[in-house]
Structure formats: C-alpha cells, structure tokens
Amino acid sequence: MAAATTLGEIVGVQPACMALGFNRSRYYRRLNRAAVPEGSSSRHRPPLSLSDAERHEVLEVLRSDRFMDQAPAVVHATLLEEGRHLCSVRTMYRILAEEGEVRERRNQKRHPQYAKP
Structure with missing residues (x-):
C-alpha cells in the first residue's frame, strides 16, 4: 500500500496499481479504510432522550x-x-x-x- 502511494505520487495511481498488479479500486478502498479511525462510529445520545x-x-x-x-x-x-x-x-x-x-x-x-x- 505504501509503495502504491509513493509510486502514485510520481506516475499516477492507475499506472502504479497496474505495475504492482492490483486493481485501482483496491487501492482506494484501503486508502479510505485507513482514513476512518476505528470506533469513531459510536452512536450519539439523542438530545431529547430521557435522562x-x-x-x-x-x-x-x-x-x-x-x-x-x-x-x-x-x-x-x-x-x-x-x-x-x-x-x-x-x-x-x-x-x-x-x-x-x-x-x-x-x-x-x-x-x-x-x-x-
């Protein structure tokens, strides 16, 4: 993943993914997964809920x-x-x-x- 990111900055994402042998969608899926921290999707308590x-x-x-x-x-x-x-x-x-x-x-x-x- 790091190699694709580094190579993608130089030649572009699509040629970097082709050179490394995986799909561009896989690159973006892993990139987006890394951007979202784990456990950040906890439910917030509604403001009108009972105390x-x-x-x-x-x-x-x-x-x-x-x-x-x-x-x-x-x-x-x-x-x-x-x-x-x-x-x-x-x-x-x-x-x-x-x-x-x-x-x-x-x-x-x-x-x-x-x-x-």
Whole structure:
C-alpha cells in the first residue's frame, strides 16, 4: 500500500496499481479504510432522550403497586388524565424491554425434533 502511494505520487495511481498488479479500486478502498479511525462510529445520545433520573422515575411508576399489572398504554392514559406526562407509550415499552420486564404473554411451544424419513 505504501509503495502504491509513493509510486502514485510520481506516475499516477492507475499506472502504479497496474505495475504492482492490483486493481485501482483496491487501492482506494484501503486508502479510505485507513482514513476512518476505528470506533469513531459510536452512536450519539439523542438530545431529547430521557435522562437517567427520568428513566428511573418511569420505572418507579411502572413498578408501583398501582400500575404493576397494567399495560404501559393504560398507565400512560391514566397518567395523562391526572395531568402527568412522563414519556410516550413506546418509550415505556423500550425501558421495560431493556430491564427484561416485557415478554410474550403466552408460552410458546417448541417444535419437536423429527428424524428425516
């Protein structure tokens, strides 16, 4: 790669790649890969996302005795009637899923292993 870069400055990229025996696309692919540092594509936290304290408050409300056995949609509607808005229904489901507190309501049957005939 270094040889192609050095030779490319003198005679051009295409003749340098032909002389070294690899495609020009390979040269540019490796050049672009080297330009992007590893781990730079981490997700940034959205500015409107809930803070840790707000997430904790939502979990406390959802885990309270009053709302323990109710769906997040019912909790959301009840809180709106009282004039409180913590977050959307979907956000409640996301928070519960991250905590491992949401699952399929019915038990799923596993298919038995059959021997091929």
